Amino acid sequence: MAYDTKNIRNAVLLGHPGCGKTTFAETMLFETGAITRRGSVQEKNTVSDYTDIEHERGNSIFSTLMHDDWRGNKINVLDTPGFDDFVGEVVSSLKVAATAIVLLNAKSGVEVGTELLWEYVEKFETPSLFVVNQLDHEKADYEATVEQAKARFGDKVLPIQYPLNAGDGFNTIVDALRMTMYVFPPGGGKPEKKEIPDAEKDRANAMHNAIVEAAAENDDELMERYFDQGTLSEEDLAAGLRMAMAQRSIFPLFCCSALNNMGSGRIMGFLNDVCPTPADRKELKLEGGGTLKCDANGDTTIFIFKTHNEPRVGNISYFKVCSGTLKAGDELVNAENRTTERFGQLYIANGKNRESTNELRAGDLGCTVKLKDSHTNQTLNTKGLSRKIEPIKFPNSRIEVAVEPPSKNDMEKLMKAIHAITEEDPTLIVEQSRALKQTLLYGQGQLQLELVKHRIETEQKLKMEFVRPRIPYRETITKESNESYRHKKQSGGAGQFAELHMRIEPYYEGMPDPAGLSVRKAEVEDLPWGGKLAFYWCIVGGSIDARFSNAIKKGVLQKMEEGPLTGSNCQDIRVSIYDGKMHPVDSNDMAFMIASVQAFKNNFVKAKPQLLEPIYNIEILCSGDVMGDVMSDLQTRRAIIMGMETEGHYQKILARIPLAEMYKYSSTLRSISQGRAKFSREFAEYAAVPNDIQQKLIADFKAKSEED
Ligand SMILES: Nc1nc2c(ncn2[C@@H]2O[C@H](COP(=O)(O)OP(=O)(O)O)[C@@H](O)[C@H]2O)c(=O)[nH]1
Ligand SMILES: [Mg+2]
Incomplete structure (x- = not known):
């Protein structure tokens, strides 16, 4: 069955590793009856984390597309990995989502991972809502979490609900939008609706008024009605909130225990009733100017936001229908390389399970197999059109290693295998450097690179070594x-x-x-x-x-x-x-x-020759308590501190560091900060190498040349 644009919601789950995204996704699927048994991350049987590598590691590495049918509407959900090594998966999901569901862990509040992801949400200007998860945890602290969220994300954070008994035995949520209290049975599921007790009425009323005001704020007509009647009807409220969400003037906040299946149903209801449809989002920008309207009656244009190579299946291409309607058997032309691709089969996906469908309309997400020459970030159109959706801009690399096969004869095979993986993950870049006489692999973090090695060794049975990359001096x-x-x-x-x-x-x-x-x-x-x-x-x-x-x-x-x-x-x-x-x-x-x-x-x-070395601008985000350690480590790396800023309760350090001093920095930073720091970098310029280091480099080169 095909869904109309207005009946589609595209949501992406975001959050620091371990906050419960994958568990939450599983709960959503269970609530809608898409699955009849709820899997768990521990038992390695969730719909979202379905690859061997994810099972081995116990957390998400790839983004996963799932969908739920909720009262005749289709809710597409993209679960993402929290580790910023895999931020490419987050960025590509944000490109096609209309709502970001940001999970906060009630026992740890706003974490570094949350902060970093938020930067991307801001860049994409994605309408967002927050979910305070793990409210069943004995250390859950709803108030502290909301306070941190407001401090960091502003007064737009709009609590819709609060828990009555967070911690051990959690089972009750007060909902100030519906003005109802939900009491969940043991094991979760469908809650019993109860009247809000007198003792809670003041708090609930205050929260309710704040919601109504926020809903009316952006619309004069609603505002007038609110003044006349002192309140708003449910439809008016939903319409006002939808507008406010689409404009990002509010970020509603909900309560949940994904583990115990409490709260996700209500969040799905809100996604369904209030969250923007694909057509409510800003129109997609086209390369060379202009925008594209999300309209099922327009000419067909699709955008590939992800590809994944699955053993025995081959390449699976995940795409969004940006305009028009795509039918099984349609032929589209790749705007990049003019290849005509036949969409023999269309699927909707729940992790690795794919279901055939005949038709996907504007706004919907789906996948297909066996495209000949189409890759992530490419647009395909009905014949005769040359629209190109503005490509996803992936973040700069943060780390590089040099790749060596054990024997020269294997190089060609190895390069082929690496290229296949880089096609899947655009944040991985290979470069055969003439100047360094090395093959370099650039990425986001050690973990991401180690996984490339792991996959090549297990899937391709090829050996490879990582060695320290040479520095491109000048x-x-x-x-x-x-x-x-x-x-x-x-x-x-x-x-x-x-x-x-x-x-x-x-x-x-x-x-x-x-x-x-x-x-x-x-x-x-x-x-x-x-x-x-x-x-x-x-x-x-x-x-x-x-x-x-x-x-x-x-x-x-x-x-x-x-x-x-x-x-x-x-x-x-x-x-x-x-x-x-x-x-x-x-x-x-x-x-x-x-x-x-x-x-x-x-x-x-x-x-008077002078050696020059590449200098990078780096930006480190860390929690205040590890700032001292991060700074003293920087001092050992010839870093120049350019500035420090406070961002919420995180510190941002801006510095310039020679590339030669950054080898394995991502792992070092992770270990000195116990994971509570992240960094990004950008090439700045070539600068003079200090004289003592220059002398040493010249002597090393001379010794090596004589040896050869
Ligand atoms: N107590 C509690 N644990 C949870 C909850 N949600 C997830 N977890 C646990 O937190 C860990 C990480 O969950 P996962 O879904 O993999 O988090 P993700 O990294 O955000 O996808 C797992 O051990 C889950 O069982 C929750 O609501 N309450
Ligand atoms: Mg996960």
């Missing part, structure tokens, strides 16, 4: 130097002869012409690895024929690719060729190239 010079070089060879037959005079200077934009030389031709080139080479031809009187200039430049470039100090790429140098000699017979391109390499090399070491 070499440059800090003063002018002039040098001539004569290359002369006479052995038997034709000889070789070339002489040239070369000046090198530090290059910067807008620099004046080289003093005392007359420039015949000036070229400024972008180097493939970044930075510039300015190549000036300043020969007067034809001492070197201009036809040799290319060979000379080639010599310079060759030496710049493997710099004289440490074999690293050189950058930002101006080379001026101002004199030389030719031989009528023995001069040729090869001779001038050799002379050029030597002249450049000799010049370079005289021009």
Whole structure:
């Protein structure tokens, strides 16, 4: 059966690891009758955590699509992993969700994971609600959790419910929207509805009024009715709250014990009655301008937000129908690579269980198998259209390792296997670095990279090692130097002869012409690895024929690719060729190239060379009590602290750190903060390496070259 856009709700479950998302999802499926037996994370039989790897580890690694039928509406639920190693799964889910359900653990309140996820929710401007979970836990503290939520997420946090007896024996929720008290039987499920006791009436009334005001606030008509009647009808309330949620002027907050199945039914009811439909969300932005209306009668456009390779099944593509209606058997064209794909079978999913369906309408989420050449972040359209949904922007990598197969012969196989995984997870990036002569794997955290290794070793039976990646240093010079070089060879037959005079200077934009030389031709080139080479031809009187200039430049470039100090790429140098000699017979391109390499090399070491290293801006978010430890660790990493800010009850540290000091930083940070700190990084610039370190790097390179 196909659902209309207005009957679809897309929700994503978010929260710090262990707050209960997967358990909550299981409860939702049970409540709607999608499953008849509730699995548990401990027994490894939940619908959401269904892969071997998740069973092995005991928590979620992939996002999972599930759906519930709730009174004729379809509620699609995406369960996500909490670890920020897998934040890619969160970001892609947020791209297609209309409501974020943020779970808070009543025994620990707002956690670092919650904070970080919230940054993404803000970026996507996703309408959100909070669920205070684990209210059955003996250490549950509803008041403290709400207080923290308000401190961090603002007064928009709007409590709809409160527990009457949080902790051991929890079974009662006061609902101030319905003005009803829910008392759950042991084992949870359907609660008994009771009148709110007198002792609780004041608190419940105050909460109710706050809800009504929030609902009326955004709409003059509702406001007027509220003033006239002193209250709002249930329909008016729902309409007002829907609007307020869609505009993100409220974040309703609910109570729950996912473990004991208490509270999730009411949250589903709210999703159903109040939360935005896919069409209520802001229209999706298209690449190159314009937006796309979520309308089942429009032309069909779908967006792939996730792909997953399942043993024995192959690639499963999860997509959102952004516009129009997709029918089984339809053909769509990939807007990226023009491949025509046939959607032979359409499925709706509950974890690994897939059910065929004939039709999916705008707003709905589904999946298919056997697409030929379509991947995450790509748009497919009915023939004749070239719409491209703005792709998901995944976060920058935070960590890298170099990958080595035990034997060179395995490299090709290994690369193929890694590529297959990176296609599934766009936060993983492989790069074969020419400069470092290493294959690098970039990702979000150690755990994510270890899992790649684990999968390749178990699924592909290929061995691989992670080694420390080399640092992409750069070499440059800090003063002018002039040098001539004569290359002369006479052995038997034709000889070789070339002489040239070369000046090198530090290059910067807008620099004046080289003093005392007359420039015949000036070229400024972008180097493939970044930075510039300015190549000036300043020969007067034809001492070197201009036809040799290319060979000379080639010599310079060759030496710049493997710099004289440490074999690293050189950058930002101006080379001026101002004199030389030719031989009528023995001069040729090869001779001038050799002379050029030597002249450049000799010049370079005289021009006060300087090694440069990549510097990253990093942003660390940590709880106040571990701040001291995080800071003293930074001090050992040549970090420069750029600022500190308080964010809720977390501290944000901004710093600049050389990449060379960041090896395994994500694991170190996790261990010194016991998981209560996270970081992100962004390449900032190349900066001078301190002299003592430069000397050591040069000596190491020399020793290694002699060894080779
Ligand atoms: N006491 C209690 N434990 C819960 C509740 N919800 C989940 N848990 C437990 O918390 C742990 C983590 O749950 P899980 O659903 O995997 O959390 P996730 O990482 O957010 O998906 C498991 O041991 C669950 O049994 C709850 O409402 N009350
Ligand atoms: Mg989970």
